[in-house]
Amino acid sequence: xxxxxxxxxxxxxxxxxxxxxxxxxxxxxxxxxxxxxxxxxxxxxxxxxxxxxxxxxxxxxxxxxxxxxxxxxxxxxxxxxxxxxxxxxxxxxxxxxxxxxxxxxxxxxxxxxxxxxxxxxxxxxxxxxxxxxxxxxxxxxxxxxxxxxxxxxxxxxxxxxxxxxxxxxxxxxxxxxxxxxxxxxxxxxxxxxxxxxxxxxxxxxxxxxxxxxxxxxxxxxxxxxxxxxxxxxxxxxxxxxxxxxxxxxxxxx
Amino acid sequence: xxxxxxxxxxxxxxxxxxxxxxxxxxxxxxxxxxxxxxxxxxxxxxxxxxxxxxxxxxxxxxxxxxxxxxxxxxxxxxxxxxxxxxxxxxxxxxxxxxxxxxxxxxxxxxxxxxxxxxxxxxxxxxxxxxxxxxxxxxxxxxxxxxxxxxxxxxxxxxxxxxxxxxxxxxxxxxxxxxxxxxxxxxxxxxxxxxxxxxxxxxxxxxxxxxxxxxxxxxxxxxxxxxxxxxxxxxxxxxxxxxxxxxxxxxxxxxxxxxxxxxxxxxxxxxxxxxxxxxxxxxxxxxxxxxxxxxxxxxxxxxxxxxxxxxxxxxxxxxxxxxxxxxxxxxxxxxxxxxxxxxxxxxxx
Ligand SMILES: Nc1ncnc2c1ncn2[C@@H]1O[C@H](COP(=O)(O)OP(=O)(O)O)[C@@H](O)[C@H]1O
Ligand SMILES: [Mg+2]
Numbered sequence: 058x059x060x061x062x063x064x065x066x067x068x069x070x071x072x073x074x075x076x077x078x079x080x081x082x083x084x085x086x087x088x089x090x091x092x093x094x095x096x097x098x099x100x101x102x103x104x105x106x107x108x109x110x111x112x113x114x115x116x117x118x119x120x121x122x123x124x125x126x127x128x129x130x131x132x133x134x135x136x137x138x139x140x141x142x143x144x145x146x147x148x149x150x151x152x153x154x155x156x157x158x159x160x161x162x163x164x165x166x167x168x169x170x171x172x173x174x175x176x177x178x179x180x181x182x183x184x185x186x187x188x189x190x191x192x193x194x195x196x197x198x199x200x201x202x203x204x205x206x207x208x209x210x211x212x213x214x215x216x217x218x219x220x221x222x223x224x225x226x227x228x229x230x231x232x233x234x235x236x237x238x239x240x241x242x243x244x245x246x247x248x249x250x251x252x253x254x255x256x257x258x259x260x261x262x263x264x265x266x267x268x269x270x271x272x273x274x275x276x277x278x279x280x281x282x283x284x285x286x287x288x289x290x291x292x293x294x295x296x297x298x299x300x301x302x303x304x305x306x307x308x309x310x
Numbered sequence: 311x312x313x314x315x316x317x318x319x320x321x322x323x324x325x326x327x328x329x330x331x332x333x334x335x336x337x338x339x340x341x342x343x344x345x346x347x348x349x350x351x352x353x354x355x356x357x358x359x360x361x362x363x364x365x366x367x368x369x370x371x372x373x374x375x376x377x378x379x380x381x382x383x384x385x386x387x388x389x390x391x392x393x394x395x396x397x398x399x400x401x402x403x404x405x406x407x408x409x410x411x412x413x414x415x416x417x418x419x420x421x422x423x424x425x426x427x428x429x430x431x432x433x434x435x436x437x438x439x440x441x442x443x444x445x446x447x448x449x450x451x452x453x454x455x456x457x458x459x460x461x462x463x464x465x466x467x468x469x470x471x472x473x474x475x476x477x478x479x480x481x482x483x484x485x486x487x488x489x490x491x492x493x494x495x496x497x498x499x500x501x502x503x504x505x506x507x508x509x510x511x512x513x514x515x516x517x518x519x520x521x522x523x524x525x526x527x528x529x530x531x532x533x534x535x536x537x538x539x540x541x542x543x544x545x546x547x548x549x550x551x552x553x554x555x556x557x558x559x560x561x562x563x564x565x566x567x568x569x570x571x572x573x574x575x576x577x578x579x580x581x582x583x584x585x586x587x588x589x590x591x592x593x594x595x596x597x598x599x600x601x602x603x604x605x606x607x608x609x610x611x612x613x614x615x616x617x618x619x620x621x622x623x624x625x626x627x628x629x630x631x632x633x634x635x636x637x638x639x640x641x642x643x644x645x646x647x648x649x650x651x652x653x654x655x656x657x658x
Contacts, residue, residue, distance in 0.1 A: 134532030148523035163532040171514045
């Protein structure tokens with residue numbers, strides 16, 4: 058079967074800096090595909106190229122065999138590519154519920170109903186209620202997003218990508234800055250979503266125990282390039298990866 | 311969270327306010343020793359005078375409301391907003407004076423003109439953001455300001471003197487039909503307010519608020535934010551043009567000042583006084599703005615503008631979220647500034 062997402066020699070330069078250097082990658086349908094690598098390796102930039110936030114310098118992106126290289130970000134969202142952010146990116150003065158409701162409304166066909174109250178559109182209300190519940194924010198649903206503690210904001214960030222029910226989820230360090238005891242809960246939630254919904258997930262994550270446990274496939278990036286790719290065990294055993302990145306982070310027992 | 315902002319008590323309150331405003335001229339007439347019939351007959355006196363002042367408040371309120379939609383709700387900083395009003399004011403004057411058109415056709419053409427100018431701003435919108443948008447819209451409005459003062463068009467616009475001697479159709483003539491026009495302006499204010507409330511509460515309006523909060527995030531969710539901003543501009547343009555129409559009918563002269571940067575700043579001041587992004591604040595702000603200006607001038611003469619300046623500084627200093635904004639400060643239906651200010655404070 059053709060991969061859900063593929064890139065061909067995808068490249069992005071910032072002036073003299075090559076943030077993503079001719080990366081060719083295939084992401085299979087229904088897998089959890091992790092991308093790891095040191096800070097500055099180009100992981101976030103790679104995500105930005107995949108969903109159209111940034112334009113590539115050269116190379117191509119294909120989603121379900123269709124060329125999406127030059128589609129702007131609001132178009133790729135409609136194709137079923139969802140994106141969450143490493144640095145919490147929410148609507149600070151709107152309630153938790155409204156943040157998620159807006160995410161649910163985005164891909165619907167009611168965005169240009171100018172003079173009908175939003176609460177008449179039950180689909181989005183119900184979807185938002187379900188997602189708020191799913192990410193465990195029911196108690197804070199009516200609070201403005203900005204006053205949530207960091208961990209809860211990370212859950213909100215996840216809720217905002219889940220609400221429109223995308224086929225491909227690009228999760229950029231979903232646990233960034235979370236207290237370590239909160240991490241397993243969030244990861245279990247992500248795994249559960251992937252398995253139940255047969256979703257495809259691309260995950261950037263620094264916690265190597267998590268990555269080794271949940272991934273079907275891992276791509277290691279360094280200086281914008283793919284250093285290695287394979288199943289978790291292959292990556293753990295790879296000497297180049299050990300020296301460049303895993304050394305002090307993870308050692309197979 | 312799923313509640314509508316239209317509660318029953320809310321609607322009853324608005325209805326009561328409307329009735330009070332309609333009864334007000336009669337109460338003033340009685341108080342002044344006139345018979346209530348004097349109001350209907352447009353007889354000279356305090357009742358007629360205060361209606362005139364309130365009509366000016368209503369016109370400014372509609373204008374400020376339209377600016378609040380653009381800046382307060384959608385977060386678009388436009389410095390060319392006066393042009394939206396001026397196009398309506400000049401168009402009405404020219405249609406009545408030079409073309410001899412009736413009210414209906416004039417209004418239809420006015421909507422068309424408002425749409426065209428919103429699209430013109432939309433062209434800018436598609437290309438630049440933030441402070442650049444502010445400057446380019448200022449540029450557009452300045453060009454318009456210059457054109458209406460150009461001597462080449464003075465037969466139509468009256469050049470730098472402005473449009474004078476506009477003949478207003480008798481049935482809305484504000485001298486002979488003061489109370490009728492008062493009610494028209496009052497109803498228009500309520501109508502636009504309710505329409506705006508409804509818009510802000512709609513799926514489209516909610517996205518406008520999301521754009522003010524974080525446009526990049528709205529885009530990443532899949533909203534093509536350009537169209538939402540354009541809709542806000544279109545709505546605001548039509549609204550402000552209508553305010554301009556009322557202005558010309560009421561005065562009935564038009565000064566080029568209504569196209570100046572100063573008049574945009576007036577809108578900014580009104581929504582700052584009332585509370586940015588609150589809609590009702592725009593109306594309250596317009597009332598405070600016009601009534602303060604009038605009464606200070608009456609009581610203190612030439613020192614009025616100095617006093618006005620002091621009062622505005624005080625208001626912005628003590629009520630940084632405006633009157634309405636500070637009123638529901640514990641809520642969070644406020645603008646991004648709240649969040650920034652709070653962060654600033656917590657870092658101190
Ligand atoms: N908008 C930008 N402008 C200039 N340089 C950038 C920009 N975004 C990222 N970079 C640079 O690109 C490199 C890769 O960054 P990033 O993709 O954020 O890495 P990662 O997510 O793997 O930590 C870094 O050196 C970073 O400084
Ligand atoms: Mg990153």
